[in-house]
Amino acid sequence: xxxxxxxxxxxxxxxxxxxxxxxxxxxxxxxxxxxxxxxxxxxxxxxxxxxxxxxxxxxxxxxxxxxxxxxxxxxxxxxxxxxxxxxxxxxxxxxxxxxxxxxxxxxxxxxxxxxxxxxxxxxxxxxxxxxxxxxxxxxxxxxxxxxxxxxxxxxxxxxxxxxxxxxxxxxxxxxxxxxxxxxxxxxxxxxxxxxxxxxxxxxxxxxxxxxxxxxxxxxxxxxxxxxxxxxxxxxxxxxxxxxxxxxxxxxxxxxxxxxxxxxxxxxxxxxxxxxxxxxxxxxxxxxxxxxxxxxxxxxxxxxxxxxxxxxxxxxxxxx
Amino acid sequence: xxxxxxxxxxxxxxxxxxxxxxxxxxxxxxxxxxxxxxxxxxxxxxxxxxxxxxxxxxxxxxxxxxxxxxxxxxxxxxxxxxxxxxxxxxxxxxxxxxxxxxxxxxxxxxxxxxxxxxxxxxxxxxxxxxxxxxxxxxxxxxxxxxxxxxxxxxxxxxxxxxxxxxxxxxxxxxxxxxxxxxxxxxxxxxxxxxxxxxxxxxxxxxxxxxxxxxxxxxxxxxxxxxxxxxxxxxxxxxxxxxxxxxxxxxxxxxxxxxxxxxxxxxxxxxxxxxxxxxxxxxxxxxxxxxxxxxxxxxxxxxxxxxxxxxxxxxxxxxxxxxxxxxxxxxxxxxxxxxxxxxxxxxxxxxxxxxxxxxxxxxxxxxxxxxxxxxxxxxxxxxxxxxxxxxxxxxxxxxxxxxxxxxxxxxxxxxxxxxxxxxxxxxxxxxxxxxxxxxxxxxxxxxxxxxx
Numbered sequence: 001x002x003x004x005x006x007x008x009x010x011x012x013x014x015x016x017x018x019x020x021x022x023x024x025x026x027x028x029x030x031x032x033x034x035x036x037x038x039x040x041x042x043x044x045x046x047x048x049x050x051x052x053x054x055x056x057x058x059x060x061x062x063x064x065x066x067x068x069x070x071x072x073x074x075x076x077x078x079x080x081x082x083x084x085x086x087x088x089x090x091x092x093x094x095x096x097x098x099x100x101x102x103x104x105x106x107x108x109x110x111x112x113x114x115x116x117x118x119x120x121x122x123x124x125x126x127x128x129x130x131x132x133x134x135x136x137x138x139x140x141x142x143x144x145x146x147x148x149x150x151x152x153x154x155x156x157x158x159x160x161x162x163x164x165x166x167x168x169x170x171x172x173x174x175x176x177x178x179x180x181x182x183x184x185x186x187x188x189x190x191x192x193x194x195x196x197x198x199x200x201x202x203x204x205x206x207x208x209x210x211x212x213x214x215x216x217x218x219x220x221x222x223x224x225x226x227x228x229x230x231x232x233x234x235x236x237x238x239x240x241x242x243x244x245x246x247x248x249x250x251x252x253x254x255x256x257x258x259x260x261x262x263x264x265x266x267x268x269x270x271x272x273x274x275x276x277x278x279x280x281x282x283x284x285x286x287x288x289x290x291x292x293x294x295x296x297x298x299x300x301x302x303x304x305x306x307x308x309x310x311x312x313x314x315x316x317x318x319x
Numbered sequence: 320x321x322x323x324x325x326x327x328x329x330x331x332x333x334x335x336x337x338x339x340x341x342x343x344x345x346x347x348x349x350x351x352x353x354x355x356x357x358x359x360x361x362x363x364x365x366x367x368x369x370x371x372x373x374x375x376x377x378x379x380x381x382x383x384x385x386x387x388x389x390x391x392x393x394x395x396x397x398x399x400x401x402x403x404x405x406x407x408x409x410x411x412x413x414x415x416x417x418x419x420x421x422x423x424x425x426x427x428x429x430x431x432x433x434x435x436x437x438x439x440x441x442x443x444x445x446x447x448x449x450x451x452x453x454x455x456x457x458x459x460x461x462x463x464x465x466x467x468x469x470x471x472x473x474x475x476x477x478x479x480x481x482x483x484x485x486x487x488x489x490x491x492x493x494x495x496x497x498x499x500x501x502x503x504x505x506x507x508x509x510x511x512x513x514x515x516x517x518x519x520x521x522x523x524x525x526x527x528x529x530x531x532x533x534x535x536x537x538x539x540x541x542x543x544x545x546x547x548x549x550x551x552x553x554x555x556x557x558x559x560x561x562x563x564x565x566x567x568x569x570x571x572x573x574x575x576x577x578x579x580x581x582x583x584x585x586x587x588x589x590x591x592x593x594x595x596x597x598x599x600x601x602x603x604x605x606x607x608x609x610x611x612x613x614x615x616x617x618x619x620x621x622x623x624x625x626x627x628x629x630x631x632x633x634x635x636x637x638x639x640x641x642x643x644x645x646x647x648x649x650x651x652x653x654x655x656x657x658x659x660x661x662x663x664x665x666x667x668x669x670x671x672x673x674x675x676x677x678x679x680x681x682x683x684x685x686x687x688x689x690x691x692x693x694x695x696x697x698x699x700x701x702x703x704x705x706x707x708x709x710x711x712x713x714x715x716x717x718x719x720x721x722x723x724x725x726x727x728x729x730x731x732x733x734x735x736x737x738x739x740x741x742x743x744x745x746x747x748x749x750x751x752x753x754x755x756x757x758x759x760x761x762x763x764x765x766x767x768x769x770x
Contacts, residue, residue: 062406062407063728065428144577149574150574151573151574151591174576176574176576177577177744177745260522260577261522261523261738261741263741264576264738264745275731275734276731278398278399280728280731281402281730
């Protein structure tokens with residue numbers, strides 16, 4: 001296919017102006033219908049970002065309309081210089097890393113189990129995926145009220161029942177107050193494990209079964225097959241899961257806002273942006289923080305795209 | 320402000336907002352999107368407001384011909400949307416529900432229509448009937464009135480009369496915090512699953528900070544002194560917060576660091592707590608027809624230590640956006656919604672306990688209302704009348720406000736400090752550490768005012 005195209009428009013083609021004009025016209029006739037969409041895309045994605053960039057260089061607090069002024073990188077200084085904002089950067093990193101790593105490991109375990117054949121596998125798969133389909137804020141509310149609540153929550157209820165059964169008074173921890181960041185992480189891990197499982201399961205099912213059979217005939221054990229065949233095969237999928245998960249969890253707002261309201265050292269960057277924008281009405285600082293998050297996300301996204309494209313290359317070469 | 324500059328500002332705001340994945344200012348720069356015979360109203364979704372929405376078409380639009388388009392949102396969202404719309408003067412909404420916190424600040428920024436002329440010309444509205452502390456709290460620094468109340472509230476102590484009687488305890492009409500703490504200790508655990516008291520611990524300037532600041536006031540503390548020095552580490556402030564945190568940790572609800580108004584109301588209705596110090600608006604829900612504790616609640620003034628009274632002052636009020644071209648129609652709506660006729664309409668059609676009270680003294684003289692709200696109406700009226708936003712503590716203040724400090728930065732400052740306090744209630748840090756961190760935040764804010 002490529003060769004034919006090359007022959008047709010290659011260097012041997014006559015270079016006359018008329019022909020060049022024709023080909024340009026043809027190129028435009030394919031491009032032109034796409035132009036409005038392109039312009040629209042640029043308008044709605046790039047202009048707001050450009051505006052955010054500009055605003056991040058201004059002292060701009062909506063509550064002080066008369067004091068707007070260009071201040072250069074002062075807002076970035078504020079974001080990076082303030083202790084609570086630096087802590088938010090750290091919390092964001094810690095939260096993202098913990099959630100991604102734990103949900104990847106759990107997702108891997110689930111994927112390995114669900115890759116086996118058993119009765120009712122379809123039903124189990126559907127049920128396992130459900131947490132990921134829940135609206136994030138609904139999931140956070142469910143964790144806050146139905147599970148973590150120290151008075152009527154399921155966790156303490158089960159502890160109490162367990163205590164009754166074995167004749168001791170079970171402790172009734174106040175989960176969110178005593179382990180706030182862990183509480184946020186657990187709710188997010190619960191939501192993201194199914195996502196990781198989905199990606200890894202897809203990876204497992206793309207693995208040719210003959211390889212494992214051949215290895216088994218050669219005398220390899222389960223662990224060896226997992227270590228030397230499955231895991232290398234899954235590497236790309238693990239990377240993809242980790243990167244996509246990171247991009248989304250860096251931006252998580254619902255869980256932090258709903259479970260702890262940003263208190264107890266759980267405020268992450270998106271929460272800080274929300275607070276600066278809506279409560280302090282400080283558009284400048286909020287924009288600066290937003291730009292920093294976007295830059296961080298872009299850095300992760302670039303890696304993610306590389307992995308995806310290398311996946312496609314691999315698939316292509318295999319096909 | 321010229322139309323074009325408004326348009327630019329709004330467009331920029333749209334761009335910012337879109338860039339941050341939030342939507343706002345969708346009326347992009349119009350100079351009031353409604354025509355003469357219709358107004359756009361943005362309001363909070365409290366029960367009294369939704370009742371107003373139901374009654375408007377039949378009882379207001381039919382009489383005046385003015386269409387009212389309502390946008391109704393939960394409290395947090397409505398505050399966000401109002402501040403965005405008013406700050407950019409986009410004019411999408413003619414009228415919005417603002418409180419006595421926002422009114423003077425918005426007035427100072429020239430975002431609101433003054434209502435002085437309307438109040439002077441409209442004899443039917445009976446402006447003298449509005450409770451004085453409420454009216455004062457809606458007045459700008461220039462002495463003009465910028466909003467009119469839909470309903471008003473203060474704070475008081477609610478307690479279970481049956482439980483107190485059973486344990487031989489008598490609640491004084493004006494308890495001190497020391498007495499309340501003693502009661503809490505005696506009653507805590509006296510009944511199965513019953514805690515002594517419920518106090519908010521949920522982060523947020525409108526959550527834990529509101530009751531806590533009234534405690535600070537009456538313990539002799541203040542956020543800022545008259546010279547704009549932050550005073551969060553003064554002994555009185557520390558003592559008050561220590562008292563509050565200890566009381567709620569020892570005899571308060573479990574999960575206190577996550578409990579706000581809604582959680583405490585729930586605890587009280589479910590019979591899980593013997594006392595609750597909070598908004599007077601809570602009484603309506605406790606006395607509702609389907610409430611299991613109806614008729615078992617006593618209401619007394621907010622507990623005090625060093626001051627005469629300590630109840631807060633809050634009102635949901637109607638403000639007209641400066642950019643609105645429909646100020647006359649807006650006033651017609653406001654004067655109807657906040658007028659005595661409307662209260663009667665609600666009383667007769669929906670029941671007198673549902674009347675948006677706390678703003679007019681005539682409401683409290685109405686025998687029908689007195690009967691329906693017999694358990695709490697007098698304490699509520701006294702609490703509102705005794706609230707003094709100019710001098711709620713023992714020392715001079717640089718800005719008005721009982722349960723808040725009336726400066727634009729307080730929404731952010733209060734939220735940040737609330738997070739520190741919440742950490743102390745959760746046992747993550749000491750009160751001293753929480754307040755030392757808070758003092759630094761408050762000091763940064765005060766610096767601007769010290770000049």
